[in-house]
Amino acid sequence: MFDRLFILRRAIVIIISDRECFNIRTAKKLEIFEDDWDKCEVLVKLLKSLQLATIILFYNQQITIYMVRPHIVSLIVKHLNINQTNCMFSTNLKNNVSKNLAKRFSMQGGSPEKIPLIVSQMTNVYPT
Incomplete structure (x- = not known):
């Protein structure tokens, strides 16, 4: 499962930076x-x-x-x-x-x- 997280790295970064999915406060908490x-x-x-x-x-x-x-x-x-x-x-x-x-x-x-x-x-x- 951890391997999958690393494989999906680009998608995770894109989704976290998308303001329609996350507000700035939540995005800062989740930022990797x-x-x-x-x-x-x-x-x-x-x-x-x-x-x-x-x-x-x-x-x-x-x-x-x-x-x-x-x-x-x-x-x-x-x-x-x-x-x-x-x-x-x-x-x-x-x-x-x-x-x-x-x-x-x-x-x-x-x-x-x-x-x-x-x-x-x-x-x-x-x-x-």
Whole structure:
């Protein structure tokens, strides 16, 4: 649904600026600034990667922890990595989500270099 809001951005801006639909006072309350649209774009990208991980994990009916952790690590390493080009909002959001996922799945002790090694060892012990 949030993705749809971002797709309909132009229509939303046009309707909010139309005085037949909204008076000035209401339009000012509903106005979405460029910075807000940028944040929406960051959120949509992050939520899509989280949605993909959720779909993958729920696709199989017999999920066990050896399957969950590799997907979480992959999500943290590939999709939640912080780049120099990220805005402050994106950096903070990715950092918080990464920390919470690592804490939730007890992966705080592992460094980013060590985690893929642990995952590969787990995959060898418990093949899919």
